[in-house]
């Protein structure tokens with residue numbers, strides 16, 4: 001299974017900054033050591049034109065040239081640097097490549113059904129502004145770009161590629177919801193903590209709010225209902241899955257109480273749901289802020305282990 005990383009673009013953060021930058025490298029090292037079935041590749045950078053499928057040209061330019069106002073930088077939570085801009089582009093490029101490979105839009109390569117981004121899931125980014133550690137919205141750009149590439153490949157198709165964003169990061173995918181608010185070809189589903197950031201939420205196509213301290217069983221039941229409703233309302237040709245590790249009980253920002261097993265069951269349910277319907281799926285890591293960062297990385301490694309099972313099913317099904 002192909003997976004893309006960009007952790008060698010380390011953006012300089014001030015001492016004591018609360019963003020856990022080392023988790024990206026830790027995840028790559030653990031995958032390389034423990035899951036040889038994951039083929040790690042360097043993420044390409046998304047171009048201005050690709051970003052402009054979602055983002056306002058003035059915002060893209062401000063990020064590229066470091067002219068973003070201080071307040072807007074503060075809302076993102078990262079100080080601007082050339083590495084910050086480069087990393088943001090590559091994080092989008094990783095999800096784009098994963099989606100292409102899953103869908104089979106890479107010339108000469110057959111569809112693999114599943115592929116991944118070791119980062120991404122930057123769902124708090126809007127068309128014209130960033131927020132909450134998110135600069136550009138990787139899932140949104142990938143959705144629009146895959147629709148364009150898919151339309152070129154399938155010229156006879158009567159309707160655009162339908163994309164479902166299944167956002168299971170513990171925070172609401174407010175940027176994604178806003179970007180696709182009047183776009184019927186992209187279905188946005190967000191399961192998130194009711195009392196958590198962002199405090200002004202947007203309307204996704206389907207929002208499921210969970211109370212503080214939510215345990216495995218009610219969470220999985222809520223997910224089941226959400227997938228049922230998604231089934232009733234939408235027929236995706238591509239799923240973009242944000243497998244956030246922050247609903248984990250040991251997360252310092254999550255406020256929910258999912259166990260390792262609960263999160264693994266969650267991931268399995270999503271991979272299985274897509275596999276049963278033979279819907280190609282690209283997934284990203286989204287948030288994870290464990291008190292112990294090794295536990296966040298463990299949740300993510302578990303996601304990859306389950307994904308590999310389903311990737312093998314795709315390959316043996318031809």
Ligand SMILES: [Zn+2]
Nearest residue numbers: 169170171287
């Ligand atoms: Zn989050």
